[in-house]
Amino acid sequence: MTDQLLDALTRGVTTYDLARQFRVGMPQSPNHPQFWHVLPRRHGDMVRSDGGSAANDMITTGTHVGTHIDALAHVSQDGKLYGGSDAGDACLGGKYVEHGVHTIEPMIRRGVLVDVAAHRGVTTLDGGYEITLEDFRATLEAQGTEIRRGDVVLIRSGWGARFEEGQAFVGGATGVPGIGEEVGEWLAAQGIHAAGADSIAFECLRPGAGHGLLPVHRIFLVEHGIYIIEAMNLEEISAARVHEFTLVLVPLNIFGATGSPVRPLAVVSGE
Template sequence: MSTTTSPASGTQTLLAAVSAGTRVYDLGRRLSIGMPQSPNHPPFWHALPRRHGDAVRVDGGSAANDIITMGTHVGTHIDAFSHVSQDGRLFDGSDAADAGRGGRFAELGAHTIAPMVRRGVLLDVPAALGTPDGCVPGYEITPQDLTRTAERQGTQVRPGDVVLIRSGWGRLFGDADRTRFVGHDSGVPGVGEAGATWLADQGVHAAGADTIAFECLRPGAGHSVLPAHRVLLVERGVYIIETMALEELAAAGVHEFLFVLSPLAIFGATGSPVRPLAVVVDA
């Protein structure tokens, strides 16, 4: 007797879960002029080229509209495999300069990132390390830290998961001194080469963090060396999600959830702004 779930019954199960009540955690940062960002990318800008009253219809109606400009790696965003090369080569082995001719990456651009509806796991590293205020500036989160966190939470990392790493640094995103989140002088906590290799060895589909560059930045070094990007984007084919809002999720003690993310299908882009969600069924 077959135990395979039919598409119809699977859909009913999903709808029943929604009807029973779900909680949605917004893991994306609000886009605003002047928000902290990597100095390597064009900043976010928003304007109203047409305001209410600029043009009024015969019936008295009016409309306003907007224009935005921004880099694709500003705010909460996902890196496409075309974003980073190593020794002139991309993830698929292609020549990086040739692949980007014409200003578009046709093979590994953001338009090739499929929407994600996957099991999500939050690894709350400060909680496991006993540092409630977060990891110290420039701290490298090791494979041992990741293993310890997963074991403490009882949350196994499985192939195909999206794993989000909380360092606690995200609390600085709204600081009045916007340079604190960037952390050029202080350094920023995150995984290094070893931590990235650990994640890839678990078979994860994507990895995210609450920091500006995902990985550990040494004091004063800025973005001069990014070995975790090399490991994940070039060598192992794991997407990276940066500048995530993870504090609410951690405060609620949610470590396992349905992760939903859909990038903008910008043809040939090296990344895309995103608004990821963590969905859990109310108890």
């Protein structure tokens, strides 16, 4: 019996890398430990008798820096996690046994890009701009795409174009564009599996407010069990005007962690 997936690969596919490259000093939320990379051994530090040499690395990082996914254990509300689990009881021996990132199954799902910035004809939405449900639906209609149950929905505000600007991407003073409760509730009602964005905290951050209030995190992670992917690179896929694709995403299998770095890929047929 012929495997249709292998047939598609044989005919050729195009892959878009939706992740940011991990580098020391990259912009991140001030709430999380930074990424750090060093070389304890460099070529020449130890040379074998035959002249060969090897180098190696060590990294330390928070699990919520760079392009990453939030596990359901990341956020609680009034002491409860998704499904009503007690947030304190869920942490055993310093690990979130229940709803930790190790419970996220690999994702091979239909992905949808909702390119709000492109629809509005701007490079990036203004800092602090809340994407309305009218914006969202108008973008979907213009693209000719729809949201289906089980989808992974990626929202482009254009803010990712500022990633290389460092602190400007964090947007402390300016705020950061993104969806608010209105679109969050609507997406949850559609039964999506996960959602991602090209900004630092996925949702709208008001100027000067920082990460003090994150209502969409509550709606998705606590109330509906929807995973959140942050700091995505959506520029290339936007330029290619690819709005529907196969999304491939696998978190690191870290037992009890509240999140994980990821390298999501958008795959479409054709070369």
